[in-house]
Amino acid sequence: MSVWSGRFDGRTAIVTGGASGLGKQVAARIIAEGGTVALWDLNGDALAATQAEIGAAHVAALDVSDHAAVAAAAKDSAAALGRVDILVCSAGITGATATAWEYPVDSFQRVIDINLNGLFYCNREVVPFMLENGYGRIVNLASVAGKEGNPNASAYSASKAGVIGFTKSLGKELAGKGIIANALTPATFESPILAQLPQSQVDYMRSKIPMGRLGLVEESAAMVCFMASEECSFTTASTFDTSGGRTTF
Numbered sequence: 001m002s003v004w005s006g007r008f009d010g011r012t013a014i015v016t017g018g019a020s021g022l023g024k025q026v027a028a029r030i031i032a033e034g035g036t037v038a039l040w041d042l043n044g045d046a047l048a049a050t051q052a053e054i055g056a057a058h059v060a061a062l063d064v065s066d067h068a069a070v071a072a073a074a075k076d077s078a079a080a081l082g083r084v085d086i087l088v089c090s091a092g093i094t095g096a097t098a099t100a101w102e103y104p105v106d107s108f109q110r111v112i113d114i115n116l117n118g119l120f121y122c123n124r125e126v127v128p129f130m131l132e133n134g135y136g137r138i139v140n141l142a143s144v145a146g147k148e149g150n151p152n153a154s155a156y157s158a159s160k161a162g163v164i165g166f167t168k169s170l171g172k173e174l175a176g177k178g179i180i181a182n183a184l185t186p187a188t189f190e191s192p193i194l195a196q197l198p199q200s201q202v203d204y205m206r207s208k209i210p211m212g213r214l215g216l217v218e219e220s221a222a223m224v225c226f227m228a229s230e231e232c233s234f235t236t237a238s239t240f241d242t243s244g245g246r247t248t249f
């Protein structure tokens with residue numbers, strides 16, 4: 001992990017899904033670059049281990065699809081951090097791998113509840129703390145699936161298209177208030193989430209990447225940290241890409 005000394009000095013961040021994969025990598029890098037971080041995640045054991053490993057200031061074990069829990073955690077984390085400058089919404093699941101006409105209804109609903117409704121709850125409850133200070137950087141994790149649609153992943157693709165639309169709307173609402181909100185659309189990268197998918201689906205997604213390899217979590221974290229920094233100052237309500245050439249729009 002390369003580090004820019006002091007880029008996040010004095011800055012505070014909430015990272016959802018912070019106990020694994022991209023969220024963990026982003027949190028570690030923000031801390032290494034001087035920031036203070038609260039981690040939110042469903043997996044309490046992984047959360048405790050990650051807090052000890054990277055030195056997070058505050059953790060909340062919660063389900064982001066539980067609005068009341070998210071509202072309480074936002075208050076607790078804001079109090080623990082003193083202010084909230086950065087929100088990275090990385091919590092997410094893939095759901096079942098099946099055609100739309102065979103898709104299990106409960107899995108479809110769970111994907112939308114976590115990936116889209118949960119992300120809305122996190123943004124809804126954290127933005128007021130940013131408005132207090134007239135400063136904020138929001139990074140919402142979408143996916144190339146939300147731009148292109150992956151076959152056998154209709155719930156995931158729909159949820160991530162929703163994240164893109166939501167973030168474009170939010171960014172325009174916040175433009176002029178010192179708060180920047182963008183979405184990231186990675187292609188497939190090496191992380192524990194891939195264990196939720198059959199190997200054939202991972203192979204299909206790799207075959208769509210012109211660079212011919214999966215991304216590394218460090219490569220997406222580098223982009224997220226730029227999006228979360230003061231230097232990202234004239235791009236909002238937009239999407240950034242880390243896809244090895246898969247999506248060029």
Ligand SMILES: NC(=O)c1ccc[n+]([C@@H]2O[C@H](COP(=O)([O-])OP(=O)(O)OC[C@H]3O[C@@H](n4cnc5c(N)ncnc54)[C@H](O)[C@@H]3O)[C@@H](O)[C@H]2O)c1
Pocket residue numbers: 016017018019020021022023040041042043046062063064065089090091092093114118141142143144185186187188189190191192193194
């Ligand atoms: N890995 C990829 O190839 C890829 C590609 C494009 C987009 N993304 C997106 O990036 C984000 C991070 O993915 P990752 O690869 O780091 O996944 P990951 O599985 O390594 O980490 C996701 C974290 O979210 C947590 N989580 C899941 N459901 C939750 C809930 N209901 N409430 C709170 N926390 C919950 C998990 O416990 C886990 O710690 C996800 O939103 C994912 O959809 C990943």
